[in-house]
Amino acid sequence: MLSPAAIAESRAGLSEIESEYIARSLLREAPTVAPHQTNDEVMQLLSERSDVVSLPVVENGLPIGLINRNIFMDGIAKPFRRELFGRKSCIAFMDKQPLVVSEHMSIQELSFKVVGAGGKTLNDGFVITDDAGLYLGVGTGEDLVKIVTHLQAEKNRLVMESINYASVIQKSFLRASREDMAAALHDYFIHWEPRDKVGGDYYFCKKFEDGFFIALIDCTGHGVPGAFMTLIMASFLDHILLEDNRRDPAGALAMMNRKVKIALGQIGEHNIVPIEGQRFAHSPDKEQSDDGMDTAFCWVESCKLIYAGAKTPLFTLENGATEVTVIEGDRKGVGYVDTPMDYTWTNKEIALSKGMRVYLTTDGIIDQIGGTKDIAFGKKRFCNLLVENSELPLVAQKERIMQAFYTYQGKQRRRDDVSLLGFRI
Structure with missing residues (x-):
């Protein structure tokens, strides 16, 4: 033996x-x-x-x-x-x-x-x-x-070694975004906290001569399945922005939607498929996946921000304001079976002013259960924190927000990955 x-x-x-x-x-x-x-x-x-x-x-x-x-x-x-x-x-x-x-x-x-x-x-x-x-x-x-x-x-050791290495790979994909964020912004923060070492949240930033494109992505699931989805989304997003469509976040969402649906075979009968329609019209596969992402895509230049959201809102706070403006996205996620192939998202243009703060968060913060009543953290509590800490530098704001979040969570189980980003114009 x-x-x-x-x-x-x-x-x-x-x-x-x-x-x-x-x-x-x-x-x-x-x-x-x-x-x-x-x-x-x-x-x-x-x-x-x-x-x-x-x-x-x-x-x-x-x-x-x-x-x-x-x-x-x-x-x-x-x-x-x-x-x-x-x-x-x-x-x-x-x-x-x-x-x-x-x-x-x-x-x-x-x-x-x-x-x-x-x-x-x-x-x-x-x-x-x-x-x-x-x-x-x-x-x-x-x-x-x-x-x-x-x-x-021994099985656990092998699994953890794989997950640890997957974490290295996932973080390496984020490095370029961190570098471009640092080059494009002076006062900003990013908080990225997978629930299970690796996760389904992902942030993206790409700097251009006339502005920058920034996105916060929440893929289906967390842990290894979620992380796998982020690598797919990151690869597609990089290819999409090679085209001259960075000023059209809604168009980028539509392109991403088509790529994900075709790549994962998530073509429902109600979908409109302009190319090779018969190939996908009646899929016999009963184990068809239903994966995708909720996200906010933003193009930012000197005086305006163009935002398109897939179930992910944008939060803005003007200099000296006492109330956060919440701009809701469209109610369809990207790539899912029930999202039509030809679905079009909506661009929303926001005029930027000096000192304005812009925030994006995945639902890991908003939906976390906690507090004395064991209810969700919620948008209202999140917005109140943004107002209370608005005059602090963005990095200090992050520390205050996350400390309040951890205190609120208390001993409750973490429900999801948590990602939050903010920047000042």
Whole structure:
């Protein structure tokens, strides 16, 4: 049997690790008795071998039962039992239906069988045979629990290594946006906090000679599935903005919608598909995905901001104002099955003034449950925080907002990824 240290040091892939551990890896040699042997002989053997938990009964090489040490000793110790049963066959105290498994059975299948057999098998152990059903040895419940625990730890290690590296990849995709944001803005902040190391939120910024394009994206899901979606969206967005359409956020949303729907095969029957329509008109795939994103796309130049939103609002606060202006986006997300292929979003133009603050947030903040009443954080509370801290530098605003958010969340479970950005004109 391989030691826990050997398991921990393994760097094999998950499928290789599982294939290495079969019932044979739990094999322990144990003395056996035959049906003709007496209970006195069994007692003598168990007295000499304190390490034996269960004693297999084997006839012509085939296991026919298992004698549990504790059950046997308790039974034979009762008054007159030794005199009555001492010279009789050992099968009197034998479990006639022990768990018998093949040496090649996987640890996973074995663990299911042990659990299905109940606590008896965990205490007594099980018999391991070769392909012909001949006795090889025994396995114990203790060894099985140990190896299942270590295999689970190894699986978790492999998964966490993958997630940690995925986090590195996701952050590398964000680097260019951070650099362009720093080049385009003087007073700003970005807070990006995946719920599960990696996440479905994503921010994007690209600087041009005449302005910059900025977006905050909330993809379907969080964790690894959400992160995978962000990489798809980032790739598409980069390609979309190679065209001269950066001043048309609504048009960019429409292009993104078509790309996502076609790439993921999310074409409902109600969708209008201008090219190769018959190819997608009646999809028989019952496992069709329904993924996409909620987002706000903004083009910003010297005196105006053009905004188009897919279920993601824009918050603005003019210099000296005591109330936040909330500009709602369209109520359709990008790429989803129920979003038509030809759906058009709306551009909204906002005149910019010196000192105006602009904010975007994903719903991870707005929808978080917390507070004394266990209700959502909400837009009103968020807007009040923006007003209360409006005169602070943007980085200091972020610290105040996030501290208020964490306090409000309290001991409640985090519901989603949290992303927030703001900048001053």
